[in-house]
Amino acid sequence: MTNNAISPAGKTYLFVHGAWHGAWCWDKVIPLVQAKGHTAIAIELPGHGQDIERTSEVSLKDYVxxxxxxxxxxxxxxxLVGHSMAGMVISQAAEKLGSKKVSALIYLDAFLPRNGESLFALVEATLKQxxxxxxKPNLVENLITAEDHQTNWVNPELAAQIFYHDCSxxxxxxxxxxxxxEPIAPLATPVQLTEEVYxxxxxxFILCTESQDMDKTFLSTHxxxxxxxxLHSSHSPFFSMPEKLAEIIDEISLSIPIFSV
Incomplete structure (x- = not known):
């Protein structure tokens, strides 16, 4: 017998950080989401956190x-919750995992791709729009690329303004x-997505309206x-307004029913 009532059980959220960041960016959000009865896990992508020895070798496949x-x-x-660059990662991961495993995708001021697009292609399309x-899109003009073109990083003198202008x-x-x-390969690799799964x-989509890195209004409709x-916030609401971010995440969970048999 099928019971179509919405289950009160909490959801399981996997949080994926953006470029140049790490699992640490979710430190304030994780306990707030857990306090609402959910399981919340921050994933450290390869080449980040303590795993920086092989950053230049990391691929989009490694992230996924x-x-x-x-x-x-x-x-x-x-x-799956993806911030910024991680929108590409969660999209490709969802395609691989399937709709029976991934109940929703949440893009936090993130890149939201169509099949065959890379992050670099989406940046170009966004700037044209x-x-x-x-x-002003401050991020692109303040990236520094390594001589071997395998990694890049943000100008440290401007990173605070670009990412955290409203943070403590x-x-x-x-x-x-x-x-x-950040390894460049994941940014240049097109995702392979299908209408049947992805x-x-x-x-x-959670659009940060005061983000100084790049206006992502176009991406929210892509x-x-x-x-x-x-959110009336910088690109980093996980620091500047974690409570409001957690509330939105919880609200999204309420719109996704769990059906039991």
Whole structure:
């Protein structure tokens, strides 16, 4: 017999950090989401955190495999939350994991791709869509590329303004001492997505309206989403307004029913 009532059980969230960052960026959000009755896990992507010896060798496949490994270790469905660059990662991971494993995708001021697009291609498309009144895209012009073209990083003198302008001094210091190099290969690799899998997984976008890295309004409409939320924050609401971010994440969970048999 099938019971179509929504289960009160909490959801399982896997949080994936963006470029140059690490699992540490979710430190304030994880306990807030857990306090709402959910399981919340921050994933450290290869080449980040303590694993920086082989950063230049890391591929998009390595990122995706790390997310898939953690997802498959969880019982039942998971929701993937990707910040910034990680929008590409969770999209490809969802395609591999399937709609029975991934119940929703949440893009936090993130790159939301179509089949065959790379992050670099989406950056170019986004810049072309910016109007004269759009916020100045500070990130692209402040990237420093290694001589071997295998990694890049953000100009340390401007990283605080680009990512954390509305964050506390303590959070700025915490983050700036942890930013790392980013492998370029994952940024240049096109994702391979299908309408049959990726296309049917519900997507939600959280647009940070004061983000100084790049105006992502275009990206929030690039692929159909169930809902687009807005936060009056920098690109790093996990520091500047973690409570509001956790509330949105919890609200999304309530819109995704769990059916029991």
């Amino acid at each position: 495999n790390a997310v898939m490994k953690t997802a498959n270790e969880q019982e039942g469905e998971v929701l 910016l109007s004269p009144n759009s916020r 001094e303590a959070d700025k210091k915490f983050a700036l001492t942890r930013l790392s190099k 296309g049917v997984i519900p997507k939600y 692929v159909p989403c169930e809902k687009v939320y807005t």
